[in-house]
Amino acid sequence: MSPAKSVRLALLGCGIVGSEVVRLLHEQRDDLTARIGAPLEIAGIAVRRPGRERGDLPVDPSLFTTDALGLVKRDDVDVVIEVVGGIEPARTWLTEALRAGKSVVTANKALLAEDGGALHDAAADGGADLYYEASVAGAIPLLRPLRESLHGDRVTAVTGIVNGTTNFILSSMASTGAGFNEALEEATELGYAEADPTADVEGFDAAAKAAILASLAFHTRVTAADVFREGMTGVTAGDMASAKEMGCTIKLLCIAQRTTDAVSVRVHPAMIPLTHPLASVGDAFNAVFVETEAAGPLMFYGRGAGGRPTASAVLGDIVAAARNRLTxxxxxxxxxxAELTVRPIGESLTRYHISLDVAEKPGVLATVAGVFAHHEVSIATVRQSGREDDAKLVIVTHSAPDAALAATVEALSRLDIVRSIASVLRVEGGAG
Amino acid sequence: MSPAKSVRLALLGCGIVGSEVVRLLHEQRDDLTARIGAPLEIAGIAVRRPGRERGDLPVDPSLFTTDALGLVKRDDVDVVIEVVGGIEPARTWLTEALRAGKSVVTANKALLAEDGGALHDAAADGGADLYYEASVAGAIPLLRPLRESLHGDRVTAVTGIVNGTTNFILSSMASTGAGFNEALEEATELGYAEADPTADVEGFDAAAKAAILASLAFHTRVTAADVFREGMTGVTAGDMASAKEMGCTIKLLCIAQRTTDAVSVRVHPAMIPLTHPLASVGDAFNAVFVETEAAGPLMFYGRGAGGRPTASAVLGDIVAAARNRLTxxxxxxxxxxAELTVRPIGESLTRYHISLDVAEKPGVLATVAGVFAHHEVSIATVRQSGREDDAKLVIVTHSAPDAALAATVEALSRLDIVRSIASVLRVEGGAG
Known part of the structure; x- marks a missing residue:
């Protein structure tokens, strides 16, 4: 191999992912050089505390700097890698880099979901590459297939488990019968949940990823603000038990669906049948189920987080960006x-599983069914179980506008004969 | 959108896949133009019988020709799409096309597995693109991830279900208890098996795909001749029953593994645990499980065959090739x-599940265990079940060179106390 001019990298951030990027660049040095046709070289690493002890990190300490913007602008930098996260100052750094014609590899889902369009514009202005495989579903090669492989097909739906923390919690609830708090505690102890788990359990993390996936799948700018979001803290052990009775489990799903001229993008817990390929995705694994017109159903499965898996995705993008620089x-x-309209959740077609505690007297089912009919919601199945004074109705609907379903639940709650609404869950994947 | 010069396609073959390519080009015309930045146009279609009735195929009949080589060489052709299959004349056509600087998109696994290196050389000579996503696992975006996304990582193993026909047969045997012949008959009736199923059931099809996958995963030229191949016609209802007893099922696997300086590539039926992600891949679906050093386990799942799914993969490659022409x-x-050595099967490390009918007398286990020890094969588990004159020993080994395992079986068959060897199956995926 003839020694070619090296491709020079600026690394922004050197935390869990950044350190693994440095290690992989070192460990796989020879392979990477052979695959790219030129060596990769770290030009600088921007961190908050350059003097911090970094153990055995195989890197020259003089490369650390606090001046990220200065590093990004240096003439000898070809590719900028951002693993800091958050909107600012990452947005400023990456916009500057792209406008200056430097390729960008980023794992920053929040920034892409909030302002990905502006980054793409900056990339177009600067004639630079923008790669972000690591921003969704960690190590799973998913965005490149959506961005390239499926461009001869029409994607109709993307349904994913894209948050490892909540999948660990829900898998644990399903297998042990534990409640949410108990399962969260276990996840925290095992390092699967952060001290403040809000971004995960309230669905913010999944919503950002949903926006990125929907944008790629439907050739339409979708931002985090377009995504309906409902967290999974309200899922109870009782919900999980009724899901089981129906041959289902509960997952926090990100769902992006296309109709002729609109898309629906949402994140919420949902019941899915145990026979659905996503149902058996356990622990902290991620998986994304993609439906297309010609290819049919596809699924991508793997680790959605963790330093090394995420670094693998970052490295893949670095290799692509470096090759592009050379060729x-x-x-x-x-x-x-495509510029499709994003439909609000109220207009999205969903299905509900509703569990009601009702009075045990004649005519209850007729009254309840009347409320569904009044809202033009069609019932798929009803199960009635009565024990003296404690009767239960479990109803699964056909698909209907979410607003009609929500209004039905609201009207049911006002009925005298309904003592309480034990649970309301959306249903996906052909369950029920 | 400003009208750009069109990208002109020569289609070689217009059978099941070719017709679907024509239909998708027509149906998705506007989307494809928007994604590529220029329209795609069919310059000609080479077929054996141009006059044949082609129903409602949306194409000008004057485009048909029998002169494939002439079509390939035409100056106004940019991208050549080959969906004929077989070694010749496809090799001549594609070599001519590539040398003339025309991009090639092909689904031809047999040609790539036999002589992919020569095609790649011709592509390099002509400065042309060679894409072949549809050659392995049909619609599943798999080769692009291996060729690009995972280039910052080191793949250690690829284990796949890459033949839909045999997976349909084995899934049916597992669920109904049917024998091979009965399940094959069902597969033929339903159109999952061809009239002559040899290429599928004897593993030739999977072996070609294994060669392609191993070449990409390990950066080493691997041809079909390097792949150890054992078909699945010998798998019996009894084998499937013993697999079940062990919490396993049987799949025809293509396996490519890497050690430090060598690779092992093989196709054979194997027992895998029901908990393995590949175990639940049913019907005629395909799935490929990829293990890497940094990303960890990944799985890709979808339809491995069929006109439209395969055409989806072909179209994705056409879009990539067309974009490259424009930019x-x-x-x-x-x-x-990497130029790794391909290790012969005898040196490959495998594990065996061996079921023996033995004489019911003292010392049988000691004698049998002695044979394993003599061949330096370590036993993982033994189950002994005796009924009067009909005793059975089921032995699962630890991993050992395949030659030592085969020699052990051979020696066992010569023991007087062994009445018959009921079955021998390799074991993968941590079963046993």
Whole structure:
């Protein structure tokens, strides 16, 4: 192999993912050089505390700097890798980098979901590459297939388990019968949940990923603000038990669906049948189920988080960006020509599983069914179980606008004969 | 959108896959133009019988020709799409096309497995792209992730269900208890098996795909001749029953493994635990399980065959090749720098599940265990079940060189106390 000019990297951030990127660059040095046709070289690493002890990190300490913006602007930097996260100052750094024609590899889902369009614009202005495989579903090669492999097909739906923390919690609730708090505690002890788990359990993390997936799948700019979001803290051991009775389990899903001229993008817990490929995705694993017109159903499965898995995705993007620098090629630019409308959740078609505690007297089912009919919601199945003074109705609907379903639940709650609404869950994947 | 010069396609073959390519090009015309930045146009279609009735195929009949080589060489052709299959004349056509600088998209697994290196060389000579996503696992975006996404990581193993026909047969045997012949008959009736199923059931099809996967995963030229191949016609209802007893099922697997300086590539039926992600891949679906050093386990799942799914993969490659024509970019070239040795099956480390009918008398286990010890094969588990004159020993080994395992079986068959060897199956995926 003839020694070619090296491709020089600026690394922004050196935490869990950044350190693993440095280690992999070191460990796989020879392979990477052979695959790219030139060596990769770290030009600098921007961190908050350059003097911090970094154990056995195989890197020259003089490369650390606190001046991220200065590093990004240096003439000898070809590719900027951002693993800091958050909106600012990452947005400023990456916008500057792209406008200056430097390729960007980022794992920053929050920034892409909030302002990915602006980053793509900056990339187009600067003639630079923007890669972000690590931003969704960690190590799973998912965005490249969506961005490239499926461009000869029409994606109709993307349904994913894209948050490892909540999947660990729900898998644990399903297997042990534990409640949410108990399962969260276990997840925290095992390092699967952060001290403040809000971003995970309230679905913010999954909503950002849903926006990124929907944008790629439907060739339409979708931001986090477009995504309906409902967390999974309200899922109870009782909900999980009724899911089981129906041959289902409960997962926190990100769902992006396409109709002819609109898309629906949402994150919420949902019952799915145990026979659905996503049902058996356990522990902290991620998986994304993609439906297309021609290819049919596809699934991508793997680790969604963790330093090394995420670093693997970052490295794959670095190799692509470096090859492009050497050959003059370019990453596919943003594809947003379809400009589909994002439908609000109220207009999205969903299905509900509703469990009611009702009075045990004649005519209850007729009254309840009347409320569904009044809201033009069609019932798929009803199960009635009565024990003296404690009767229960479990109803699964056909699909209907979410607003009609919500209004039905609201009206049911006002009925005298309904003592309480034990649970309301959306149903996906053909369950019920 | 400003009308750009069209990208002109030559289609070689217009059977099941080719017709679907034509239909998708027609149906998704506007989307494809928007995604590529220029329209795609069919310059000609080479077929054996141009006059044949082709129903409602949305294409100008004057485009049909019998002169494939002439079509390939035409100056106005940019991308050549080959969906004929077989070694010749496809090899001649594609070599001519690539040398003339025309990009090639092919689904031809047999040709790639036999002579992929020569095609890659021709692509390098002509400065042309060679794409072949549809050659393995049909619609599943798998080769692009291996060729690009995982290039910052080191793949240690690829284990796949890559033949839909045999997976349908084995899934049916597992669920109904049917024998091979009965399940094959059902598969033939339902159109999952061809009239002559040899290529599928004897593992030739899977072996070609194994060679392609191993080449990409390990950056080493691997041909079909390097792949150890054992078909699945010998799998009996009894084997499937003993697999079940062990909490396993039987799948026809393609396996490519890497050690430090060598690779092992093989196709054979094997027992895998029901808890393995590949175990639940049913019907005619395909799935490929990829293990890497940094990303950990990944799985890709979807339809492995069928006109439309395969055409989806072909279209994705056409879009990539067309974009490259417009931007002057190039597909990743062949990566074969690692030049690892392909280890013969005898040296490959495997595990065996051996079921013996033995005489019911004292010392049988000691004698049998002695044979294993003599061949330096370590036993993981033994189950002994005796009924008067009909005793059975079921032995699962630890991993050992396949030659030592085969020699052990051979020696066991010569023992007087062994009445018959009821079954021998390899074991994968941590079963046993």
């Amino acid at each position: 003059g090629a370019r990453a596919p630019s943003e594809s947003n020509y | 002057g970019a190039r597909a990743p070239s062949e990566s074969n720098y």
